[in-house]
Amino acid sequence: MSDASRVGTTFPLVCPHCEKPTLAKVTSEARGGGEHEPPYLLELAECGNCFDPFLMMEEDYGQGWDGDPLAVWPRQQRPLSLNVPAAMRREHEEARQCFSAKAYTATAVMVRRTLEGVCLDQGMSGAVGRPKPLFKMLEQMRDEGKIDGQLFEWAQELRVLGNQGAHFTGTSVSREDAADGLALAEALLDYLYVFSAQFEAFKARRAEAKAKAKEGESSPA
Incomplete structure (x- = not known):
């Protein structure tokens, strides 16, 4: 510092x-x-x-x-939770900055980078020196239960949008698609790093409370 x-x-x-x-x-x-x-x-x-x-x-x-x-x-946007890894927050913030600068194609590319970073952070990598294609990493996340079918569909649409931005196709990314891409990427980050952890903590707390209540019922007066 x-x-x-x-x-x-x-x-x-x-x-x-x-x-x-x-x-x-x-x-x-x-x-x-x-x-x-x-x-x-x-x-x-x-x-x-x-x-x-x-x-x-x-x-x-x-x-x-x-x-x-x-x-x-x-x-104009809420800050991401500190539970989201710093690397992913930086990628997503850069996507937001691209959107603010009206660089919608660049926004789509940064959303895809965020998605790829999430997959790697979740351990979805291939053999050493041979990373898996993003499509395969997303399939692995779905198969391992880290995301459900709907989130998988969202993530695939983000991947396709990012590919559109990364490759010259003669078609630019629209403001509406870039905005939706940002919102869906943020929802994915919240689900994986905020809501899932919060739900697990909720279940653990409830289980502990039930165990203590049961222990109290079985204890002699």
Whole structure:
């Protein structure tokens, strides 16, 4: 984690207010975290075009500030849960940034990268040096029960959309398809890393409560 102040520095981004590419200037900062969460750096900045303020955040996962500030306010999308691995959050955030910049084909490509990262994180890899095609990794996730039939269908549509973006076909990705791709990818991340873990914790807590209740009933008065 660097102790150097960011106040007065500039960085490029698409302004969340005027939606134009700009060099934002950091006017003040604050730092926190470090015990139960990664250290974070909050940066209050202003747009070089419209001069409206916005709040950015960077996180340190052991290698210093990531250098890619995330818009905290004003925010049009909710932040992904910290239960989602950092690598997947970065990929999905880049997809969001592409969408904000109206780069819809690039959005589709980043959604596909997110999908591929999820498969690899879930252990869906082939032989050493020979990664499986994404289609096969998704099939394996379905066959192992990590995703159900509907999520498999969603993921396959995201794969096809990503292929459309990655290869020159003469057809660009529409805004509507890019927006749906982002939403479906986010739902997949929530299902795998947030809701599944929450449901398992719920079942474990319920089972523990039932076991204690049964133990109390069988204990002599």
